[in-house]
Amino acid sequence: MKVLGIETSCDETGVAIYDTRVGLLAHGLHSQIDLHAAYGGVVPELASRDHIRRLPLLIGRTLADAGLRAGDVDAVAYTSGPGLAGALLVGASVAESFAMARGIPALPVHHLEGHLLSPLLAADPPAFPFVALLVSGGHTQLMRVRGVGDYALLGESVDDAAGEAFDKTAKLLGLGYPGGPQLAKLAEQGVAGRFRLPRPMLHSGDLDFSFSGLKTAVLNVVSAPGWNPADMADLAAEFQQAVVEVLCAKALAAMKKVGLKTLVVAGGVGANRHLRETLDEAVARRGGRVYYPEPALCTDNGAMIAFAGALRLAAGEAGPEIAAVRIRPRWPLVELRPPQSARTSCET
Ligand code: KG4
Numbered sequence: 001m002k003v004l005g006i007e008t009s010c011d012e013t014g015v016a017i018y019d020t021r022v023g024l025l026a027h028g029l030h031s032q033i034d035l036h037a038a039y040g041g042v043v044p045e046l047a048s049r050d051h052i053r054r055l056p057l058l059i060g061r062t063l064a065d066a067g068l069r070a071g072d073v074d075a076v077a078y079t080s081g082p083g084l085a086g087a088l089l090v091g092a093s094v095a096e097s098f099a100m101a102r103g104i105p106a107l108p109v110h111h112l113e114g115h116l117l118s119p120l121l122a123a124d125p126p127a128f129p130f131v132a133l134l135v136s137g138g139h140t141q142l143m144r145v146r147g148v149g150d151y152a153l154l155g156e157s158v159d160d161a162a163g164e165a166f167d168k169t170a171k172l173l174g175l176g177y178p179g180g181p182q183l184a185k186l187a188e189q190g191v192a193g194r195f196r197l198p199r200p201m202l203h204s205g206d207l208d209f210s211f212s213g214l215k216t217a218v219l220n221v222v223s224a225p226g227w228n229p230a231d232m233a234d235l236a237a238e239f240q241q242a243v244v245e246v247l248c249a250k251a252l253a254a255m256k257k258v259g260l261k262t263l264v265v266a267g268g269v270g271a272n273r274h275l276r277e278t279l280d281e282a283v284a285r286r287g288g289r290v291y292y293p294e295p296a297l298c299t300d301n302g303a304m305i306a307f308a309g310a311l312r313l314a315a316g317e318a319g320p321e322i323a324a325v326r327i328r329p330r331w332p333l334v335e336l337r338p339p340q341s342a343r344t345s346c347e348t
């Protein structure tokens with residue numbers, strides 16, 4: 001079965017084709033970074049308009065890269081939430097129309113399920129069950145994952161997500177958009193410990209996070225008299241160290257709590273090198289192993305959506321019977337259920 005995946009939840013247009021027998025056939029991505037850079041953040045209306053312009057062309061190109069025609073596609077999977085409403089509507093409308101015109105199923109996919117399952121696309125994938133650390137621009141969550149759609153929330157951020165903290169801190173340090181990767185790059189040139197920032201909720205006794213205070217602590221440092229901008233790299237390094245320490249400590253605590261030795265890290269912040277090195281070492285010391293998506297699939301992409309959709313379709317899920325443009329800008333991951341085949345859903 002060949003599944004066309006479409007991702008348009010934020011500022012990346014992603015398209016991919018996943019073949020359940022062969023694997024990933026092709027994937028294409030258009031990033032809107034240049035479009036939003038002048039505004040210092042994503043402008044939702046501009047994002048939607050750009051998805052409209054790019055998506056049909058990107059679908060054509062990705063099909064060509066895979067050596068396929070539109071008629072060869074067996075099903076469409078699209079991100080239906082969470083995300084920006086207007087941006088989601090573009091992907092959902094195109095996906096549903098593509099599917100309706102060809103009489104094939106269209107499956108709405110949860111964006112975070114895409115991230116969460118993306119490490120399974122790697123050459124050496126993890127096996128269920130595992131603990132997942134989802135660290136993106138919008139979410140910071142620890143989940144126990146027993147299988148597709150079997151997710152239990154263990155802890156999450158009570159305010160800013162880890163990626164959001166990176167982006168906001170980068171902005172207040174005057175780094176460009178998107179700030180996360182630039183702040184991480186600057187941190188590599190600095191030394192942590194010269195400044196001392198808090199480790200929020202490190203000893204809270206639960207698996208929740210809080211990152212908004214860190215950004216304020218950084219603001220206090222740079223607005224104090226005597227601040228020398230030449231020390232920016234050291235401050236960036238200390239900020240990164242604080243985020244990584246908390247993420248690592250809570251991930252280890254989650255693994256201990258549910259008795260699992262496999263950790264899966266997904267979402268944009270999972271690209272952070274210092275986070276990877278710290279987690280790899282700490283988990284290995286406890287006899288466990290950390291799995292990540294391929295580097296190109298850490299941030300938003302169509303491949304993870306095609307793949308999550310393909311797993312559900314292959315497990316017998318049929319997709320909604322009535323064609324409709326389905327979006328859910330706010331959608332808790334724990335509301336998902338394992339794939340439901342047509343037969344099972346009749347029985348229940
Ligand atoms: O998963 P993603 O592409 O989009 C969401 O679903 O949010 O994650 C984007 C987030 C942004 O906040 C970005 O700054 C952050 O991931 N990010 C990083 C790095 N690369 C991306 N944060 C820290 N270090 C990085 N190397």
Ligand code: ZN
Pocket residue numbers: 111115136137267268299300
């Ligand atoms: Zn994402």
